[in-house]
Amino acid sequence: MNEQTFIYGLPFRSGLLECADTTHTASQLVSTSSPPIALRQPEKKRREVRSRTERRQQLIDATIRCIAQHGLSATTMQLVTREAGLSLGIANLHFQSKENLLTETLLHVTREYNEGLLRIVSDEALHSLEASLEQLLDFQLSRGVTHRQKMAVWFAYYGEAGARPVYQRICSTSDRLAAKKVEELFAAVIREGNYSDRDSRQLATGYLAMIDGLWLSLLVAPRDLNKARAKAVARAFLHQAFPKHVC
């Protein structure tokens, strides 16, 4: 057949296509030296058109996976777009620049975390305060692989936040919101349990710092700390603070 409708732009590229059959036969003949995975057909890779929003989400997800696996400094446009199964230029098409893509990715992770936290704290009225505290523990230390990836991303940005005002602002804004909500929850618990000598702000700061630190350990030294033990440690803190409500 050798359809000539597909040219793909460049003269020498079309030249390659013209002798495509020959090339493939040749590469299959030397299959002993090349890994079988590499042998799967180029497959012509049918181009699919999706909406701007869909593509942006697809690229952000790929960025999260790349950062979690290769680190922030090794995350290149080539890596991200390949991970997303798309072409090199597409990230710049939808995000203007790499910097923008990275910022949007941080915003996405941050927003997701805060929405989850808000859902728990705003359920206060429906459930008991005991249940809210238990849900908080679950949310922060019981999620699956996805959550782990998100946390890896979070800390990758934290590491650069000292030098990048944009990251610093996003992270600190998120932290502030979380601190406010947890402090409100703790204040309600203190009222209900008459823990008159406790300070809700100080406890919230300490608790959230401990959660951050536990996640750091989980990421850096997963052999020395697992989620179950981390959860036990956090629970012990809450038990010390609110003995009538936790444990």
Place this chain on the structure above:
Amino acid sequence: MNEQTFIYGLPFRSGLLECADTTHTASQLVSTSSPPIALRQPEKKRREVRSRTERRQQLIDATIRCIAQHGLSATTMQLVTREAGLSLGIANLHFQSKENLLTETLLHVTREYNEGLLRIVSDEALHSLEASLEQLLDFQLSRGVTHRQKMAVWFAYYGEAGARPVYQRICSTSDRLAAKKVEELFAAVIREGNYSDRDSRQLATGYLAMIDGLWLSLLVAPRDLNKARAKAVARAFLHQAFPKHVC
């Protein structure tokens, strides 16, 4: 004179030197458009020879400052060597590669921290346990700018540790040692105070996680948390754990 002893390798470079006087006069004539700082003489920069150990330390210090100020991903060889006031090639001369320089820098910071911690914990016999706990708080939350820079470096590497086995091993080894020492101290306190329901390992894990988290907040959101309040939060934790020994 026009000495030809200075060639500096390249033909066009020596050409530049030949007409150096003319060039300088010209640039001084257009001084209105160029900033006065750039006008200070090239100064011929007298070359100084130092021992290998001295230069290595000088380069590690410069690397720490660069990472703290610009972040790990923006730390280039040019930046580091310029910060050290040396030439571009010198880092490769003393450290073989950039990767090596970065690893050695992390090891330096890590070692320094652990030595400081060990000094406190090993003084147990001389001072009271109360004093040891107080010293621990001081050491971890009362140091000056230098300590802050070190912590910025620490977290920059933490962020990449998930993807780089070398960093991960250094960080986790350091963490493990610190955890062991703090746990021993806490165990002694528990014995002395008869806090029979406390678990030294769990308390050490929680305390160190909280310290890490507090440092993260200090770095990312210095407006929301200062060292005094962070210290108060950590002290409150120790007071809850060992009421007879702290506060």
Place this chain on the structure above:
DNA sequence: CGTAAATGAATGTTTGTTCATTCATGCTGG
């Protein structure tokens, strides 16, 4: 004067970004 430290221009590689070109899709007039 010999040796080892120091220099910085040159090199080859990797990176983000651009843009001419290709193509899928929905619409319009026949």
Place this chain on the structure above:
DNA sequence: CCAGCATGAATGAACAAACATTCATTTACG
């Protein structure tokens, strides 16, 4: 119902800038 056209999403080769590393050459010091 569909041919043909307009629109903008998608592609990837090319490009320029930035990067770590090399090494011929210069210089300090014993």
